[in-house]
Amino acid sequence: MNPVEIIIRKRNRTALTEEEIKFFVNGYLSGEIPDYQMSAFLMSVYFNGMSDEETVALTRTMLFSGEVLDLSHIDGLKVDKHSTGGVGDKTSLVIAPIAAAAGVIVPMISGRALGHTGGTLDKLESIPGFRTDLSKDEFIKTLEKIGVCLIGQTKEIAPADKKIYALRDVTGTVESIPLICASIMSKKLAEGINGLVLDVKTGSGAFMKTLKDSEILAVNLKNISEAFGVKTIAYITNMNQPLGNYVGNWLEVYESVEILKNKVHNELTELCHLLAGTMIYLGGKASSLDEGYSISKQMIESGRAYQKFLEIVEAQNGDVTFIENTEKYAEPKFKFVVKSNRNGFVSRMNTFEIGMLGIELGAGRMKYTDAIDPKAGFIFYKKIGDEVKIGDVIAEIRTDKDQQNYFTQKLLKAIDITDTKPDDEPLVYKTI
Incomplete structure (x- = not known):
């Protein structure tokens, strides 16, 4: 196959085959296809889009460019959540321990802050000693032990995405629905999950500013996820103001801990119960979304979610005394x-x-x-x-x-x- 011909076909709005997409992505990962040709390909996709079939093929190629975790030896359904990001969006810190306390296995691979949006890894790393750079084996061992683990993307997971994302970032090709979908889903599907909750933000602090664009993204993400057999529920949620009252890495850990201690009840708490309840439902621990929501509240009220958060901090080398006594923090x-x-x-x-x-x-x-x-x-x-x-x-x-x-x-x-x-x-x- 000839890379130039593939670029021209995409430039001319011709649908590519899975073989052509595989050839191009794998060639770029191996170094045979240079940055300038991948840049031309990405810009062609940016302007001309991709069909659903092409987007699924791109996702599959990026997914299988690395390892897909096999967690089948761990009893229970595996469920994760993905948020498209915003300001003050600390839901992962609350919902992961809630869902895990309810018996759902939560393998969560998260991202870092970039631009105006915050990153779960930076928030967790504000806890002294907390490690998000666990190896694949450490990640699996932690899941076996406590049923939940939050880490960054390892070198084994979707390496094609890592390389392509770095190029998109400097070539003006970030805001493309097919490229966004393939990037997100190649990482999420690599976790070996059975269920996924999508929190697609809309508004002034969101990646997608309008309800229409947010809906297009949510539908595309859900369709791809379900094409790979992962049961998925998507919510379009408000990012016209910061989520909760605290913004900043340690400040967001503090607010999350206050929610887990059942001391804070605001719109953030409400959203956390919705997302965690949906995870509990997809994880087979509730027979309906309403029951999942109710179980989520029970996990907070009983103190089990807070205890699970302490387990997470301890298992990932964090100093739990800063969680037990947040006043200690500098x-x-x-x-x-x-x-x-x-x-x-x-x-x-x-x-x-x-x-x-x-x-x-x-x-x-x-x-x-x-x-x-x-x-x-x-x-x-x-x-x-x-x-x-x-x-x-x-x-x-x-x-x-x-x-x-x-x-x-x-x-x-x-x-x-x-x-x-x-x-x-x-x-x-x-x-x-």
Whole structure:
């Protein structure tokens, strides 16, 4: 086969065969096909899209470019969750221990923060000693022992995705539905799962800003997952404001622990019960979604989910004393209070801008090599729909950088306060 001919066929909107896709991807992974040809191929896909058959073929090729975990020797159904990411999205830290406490096996391979979105691995690594770089054997042993483990992508899993994603990142080809779907699903399917919950975000802090685009992505992800025999339920959820009240790596661990201790009940808690309940249902531990939701609440109320989280931290070398006594954690050098400069209602939060400001505080990264300050972030005391008066504290900024005026003014610009109360927005727009 000739790589140039395959590029031309895709450029001319001709559907490719599975053999052609396999040849191209495997050739790129081996080094026979150079970056410039893969870049041309990716741009052709970006502009012309792929059929469902092509997307499944691309996913299958990327999936089998590495190892697919065999967890069949572990009793029970294996279920994971994937979120398309946002600001303050810490659900994995809560739902993994809930589902595992209910008896579901949870093999969770997670990502890092990049751009305005946070990453589960960085949040977990803010716990002193916590290891997310477990080998495949350590991952399986932890699953055998406690039924849940959260790690990063290992070198054995979907190496083609790792190489192609790095190229997409620098060639303007990230926002392509077929490429997004193949990237996500090649990693998720490699976990050897039976069920998958998809949390597709929509709104100002989401990858997909509109409900229409989010729905297209959710349907495509679900179709691919089910083409591989994985039972899948997708939710389209609200990312027009940060999820929960805490944003930043350690701050999000803190809020997750408070939920697991049954001390916090907000929209984040609600979403966690929905997602965990769905995992419990797909894991065969509930006969309906409603029963799954109810079991999820029981896991929190009984303390079993919190105990499971302590087990996770201990099994992955983290210092559990920081979870048992969160006050022990180091404080940032500065805590800047942000006050309202007018009366009214919080009507809009530019979640993307809040996420980008988080990077400037030290809470995120613009490239994978950037260091992260786990203490940096925000605490929000007012959210969309809340009434504020002049001088009311809207938020607190935590950072080691002495730039109070710059940070507070930038955060105030990302929050609109108007005379009229905005209409309530749903937490969940749609179930697919």
